[in-house]
Amino acid sequence: MRIALVVPPWGPDDIRAKDTRGISGCWPTPGLQYIAAVLRDASHEILFLEGFFYTNEEMVKKTVEFKAEALGVYVISLLWDKAKPFIEEVRGSIPYIFTFIGGHGATAMPEALMESTEALDAIVIGEGEMTSRELMETVESGGNLKEVKGLLIKDEGKLYRTPPRKIIDNLDELPFPAVDLCEMDRYYPSFEQVSTVPAMQMLASRGCNGSCLYCYKMYGDRIRLRDPVRVVDEIEYYINNYGTREIKFWDEHFTFDHPHVYGICEEIVRRGMKIRWWVSCRADSVDKPLLKAMKKAGCWCINYGVESGVQKHLDTLKKHETIDQIRNAIRLTHSVGIKTHTTYIFGIPGETFEDGLKTIEFAKELGSFTVEFFPITPFPGTPLYKGVKKGFFGTMSERLADQGMLLDRPCFVPFSMTADEIMELRRLAYIRYFFRPKFLIYRLMNIMSPFQVRAMFHGAFSLLQMVGEQISALWKKTVHRSQ
Numbered sequence: 001m002r003i004a005l006v007v008p009p010w011g012p013d014d015i016r017a018k019d020t021r022g023i024s025g026c027w028p029t030p031g032l033q034y035i036a037a038v039l040r041d042a043s044h045e046i047l048f049l050e051g052f053f054y055t056n057e058e059m060v061k062k063t064v065e066f067k068a069e070a071l072g073v074y075v076i077s078l079l080w081d082k083a084k085p086f087i088e089e090v091r092g093s094i095p096y097i098f099t100f101i102g103g104h105g106a107t108a109m110p111e112a113l114m115e116s117t118e119a120l121d122a123i124v125i126g127e128g129e130m131t132s133r134e135l136m137e138t139v140e141s142g143g144n145l146k147e148v149k150g151l152l153i154k155d156e157g158k159l160y161r162t163p164p165r166k167i168i169d170n171l172d173e174l175p176f177p178a179v180d181l182c183e184m185d186r187y188y189p190s191f192e193q194v195s196t197v198p199a200m201q202m203l204a205s206r207g208c209n210g211s212c213l214y215c216y217k218m219y220g221d222r223i224r225l226r227d228p229v230r231v232v233d234e235i236e237y238y239i240n241n242y243g244t245r246e247i248k249f250w251d252e253h254f255t256f257d258h259p260h261v262y263g264i265c266e267e268i269v270r271r272g273m274k275i276r277w278w279v280s281c282r283a284d285s286v287d288k289p290l291l292k293a294m295k296k297a298g299c300w301c302i303n304y305g306v307e308s309g310v311q312k313h314l315d316t317l318k319k320h321e322t323i324d325q326i327r328n329a330i331r332l333t334h335s336v337g338i339k340t341h342t343t344y345i346f347g348i349p350g351e352t353f354e355d356g357l358k359t360i361e362f363a364k365e366l367g368s369f370t371v372e373f374f375p376i377t378p379f380p381g382t383p384l385y386k387g388v389k390k391g392f393f394g395t396m397s398e399r400l401a402d403q404g405m406l407l408d409r410p411c412f413v414p415f416s417m418t419a420d421e422i423m424e425l426r427r428l429a430y431i432r433y434f435f436r437p438k439f440l441i442y443r444l445m446n447i448m449s450p451f452q453v454r455a456m457f458h459g460a461f462s463l464l465q466m467v468g469e470q471i472s473a474l475w476k477k478t479v480h481r482s483q
Helices: 019-022 030-041 057-066 077-092 105-108 109-115 129-141 230-240 259-272 289-297 309-316 323-335 351-366 383-389 419-434 436-445 451-482
Strands: 001-009 045-048 071-074 098-102 122-124 151-155 158-161 200-201 246-247 276-281 299-307 337-348 372-375 394-396 412-413
Touching: 001 030, 001 057, 019 451, 030 045, 030 071, 030 129, 045 057, 057 077, 071 077, 071 129, 077 098, 077 105, 098 105, 098 129, 105 109, 105 122, 109 122, 109 151, 109 158, 122 129, 129 289, 200 230, 230 259, 259 289, 289 299, 289 323, 299 323, 299 351, 323 337, 323 351, 337 419, 351 419, 372 419, 383 394, 419 436, 419 451
Parallel strands: 001 045, 001 071, 071 098, 098 122, 200 246, 246 276, 276 299, 299 337, 337 372
Antiparallel strands: 122 151, 151 158, 394 412
């Protein structure tokens, strides 16, 4: 079959606030790349389209010119308003085409999305590789879709869920992602996310065993590991074929299994590979020997989701970490020469404006190389989302297009704070963190590539915008009080 796999049309305006659009970039979608590879191995012809590069009209035209017989679209809740009209226009141009969607948003709220359009034939729920392959085989042979596990379909006008599909136990059965089908030369990372380019993204594992209130675990709560040799084989493939200098691992919990991490590090060192890499992990899952091994193998930065500098709010989020554990992990990481990127959340249920100020001070104390501050967002399928729907925690917008962490206004507002306070905390956090002479000297002394010079320039412009926004907000407050 001729299958078009598509990320729907989108741009920085759809996912970011005005003051950070200048630092935004676009990574490929790894889940869709894996599905493309699996379907190609099953002898299907694949067209891969990235919506960041094209208008809706251009993508419809390319799909029609490809003479696609099936259309698979990656969906997150935030971009459903972009994906839906695209699917409907393609169906209008190719009435016989089979349409299906998958991804985090599709998996979290399949019934709602299916009911919102007549142009959709199936929704892939959960991991998509095996389900998509079997789905396409069934469509091509004219078989019964009810026999394909892991789907939501329409049956005699009613929605029907087929039995769930088990997650993939052996990730090494999957081919490498089909990066060659993507326009890799057009992708670029957001500034501050990598130290140099060309950079590629990877997964060394899938799943997360955490229980965070705000997290949706499409890959399940059991962590599955790829063979370290195969992980490094993929790194080597990117170096040899794309000139890759850095790898960003998107694993939700990279250091969950220490022998696995040591295996990757030892294999990189054994092959004499010169590659920088970045990972995310929990503060309670590192020690000095492991960090030293990671540093020796090229790890230059670790992302820790700190979230709050107030213990009771970490408890609310069900992080199962302590302030002291976080503080110790950052100290150990810095002591071996690895930089840190730390992330923080404002608007946690029960949090006050004063609590948010404490988080800013904690961030300054930790002194990470880069930081990000977000308003908390109840994504569909998360415990936070389900609680809000029951009247707990606070209020949120019903519009899917508002459900983003980087927008101009928060989607969710806890009972203990206002939307204006959340956005003011975000502005103050960036201003107070980056406008410190000691920190500015530290950043200037640690520039590792021309890419980081550009990153600092764009970051400075964003900060100046935030300063202007903060001055404007304070002026409005003053005028309001005087009246």
